[in-house]
Amino acid sequence: MINGLIYSGQLSLSAWEPYVHSLAEQAQSFERRWRRFLENKRVRVEKLYLPLAMSALKDWQNHRLYLAIDTTVLWNRFCMIHISVVCCGRAIPLLWRVLEHGSATVAFNEYEPMLRKARWLLRHHPDVMMLADRGFANHDFLSWLQASNWYYCIRITCDTKLHGIRRHIIEASSIYPQKGEAAFYRNVGLWQDVYSLILWSGKVTYSPKVSSKK
Template sequence: MSNSTPIYSQLFSFLRQYSHYRDLRHLIALAWMVSALICSGQLSLSAWESYVPSRAKKAQSVERRWQRFISNKRIDINKLYVPLVLLALKDWQSHRLYLALDTTVLWNQYCMIHLSVVCCGRAVPFLWLVLEHKSAAVAFEEYQPLLRRARWLLRQHPDVMLLADRGFANHQLMSWLQQSHWHYCLRIPCDVILHGPRRCPREVRRLWPSKGEAVLYRNVGLWEDGIYRCDLVLANIRGVKEPWAVITDESPTLQTLWQYALRFRVEELFLDSKSGAFELEESKIRCADALERLYLVAAVALLFSTTHGMAVQIEGLREQVDPHWRRGISYLKIGLRWLQGVVNKGRPLLMPVPLLINDPQLCFASKKARKKYYDKIWFSRIRSLQCKTI
């Protein structure tokens, strides 16, 4: 019997208890795939043979088992994964939930749209979609289904804020956000026309403040028609290559910049998925639907390992897997190292915990990173202006 059985048993128990499945065989295959991914660190079907017990004598037969799973159109990703992530968010209903919307391109052929939950310095997958699209820029119609599904799933969460980069700021998204009553922090491109800061409409690039200064505008009109009104923060931060222009539905403050900066956590999620923890780009799958199901395996592993890492932190066992005096690696890496130790060193298998609302210990990989984090951003001048509606 394989040494990965304890991990498989716990995974299968959670999937069977909380996921909505059509066939029990789907859960068995998914639990073994996630267990093999955690042990191998490779999101490759051919790399999992030695981690899964099987009556098959040939590696090709084992790989075909996983190929049948990712090619099976009867597998509903949302019904299998969403109940797990909602369970992990059960303590967040009275707290603000930050959702980061972003895209990443695979092999210059497929575009993966991610909607992720920002938590404790990292992002956890929530919903995703894969398109056969060579560019990271996608139309609103492509990611609208993700937003609508997220709004329905999070209907019990009254305080949700969407974070997105410049490629997502458009009329359709602004209209949808106003109807959904979600808060938002969106960065806008420098060629967007603004109404209100000057007597005549001006592009954002003509309003940049001097280096080390910030300007807070209230009631700004966007684009040529100026229909959509919002608040705006323009900041030209020292040491940053490009100034920031961030729009929000809340009162503009320097806190707006901090909230928007949470969006960068999804970049670390992409790094973990592609090369940092799991090697998604090493997979040989070249089909949009199959990639969505393959990423289901990664998403369950990411969520399962992250919640295990938090359990390790709460139990005071972090120093067994993290060589830093204070926490120096993410909860995902802590969880992965602990779970691999369950297989190879006989460590006890802990019960995963819900995603933590407050991080008990911030992560710094070095003293330099810690100093950089606590170095405050100083502005030599901050102005707050009220724009008049024309």
């Protein structure tokens, strides 16, 4: 199964079949065997995986640990929420949850338990930076990150309302830095209700992002 997953690069059981050598003559024999394993309630993935992940992170306490939270929609029916460790340009899964939800945007209360568990698992890591896409730009998530003393960098939409940069309310699109440049702002409020936080904005990328630090 691992070989099939790596070589095919897909989550489809049927896509793994060409990479498996077996005496089975029918393709369904492979899938039935794999499904029995995947549906075996005695196999507790979390109990097997988490100790390995935490062992790999034990020597990272003196360095900033980058986490990324994201969602993946499968077959327009299921939504997987995952918190990953960013390493060498890759996102290594740490925690995940699957919901029967057809959208990539999920409510904060759906992933808050994962955040609390990640905070407990990484309690010995004093320097954690959370990366997130614009679907996670909301009051509750920012409040939780600030209360947890985690740094964070969150993408926002170009029409996000900003307060405090200029005399009048402006949109994020009006302060795009030039390519290769960065701009930083303090004491900036977000959205129409002037959500107050200390904000630094500006990234050296094509897409507009806003990064903030407590």
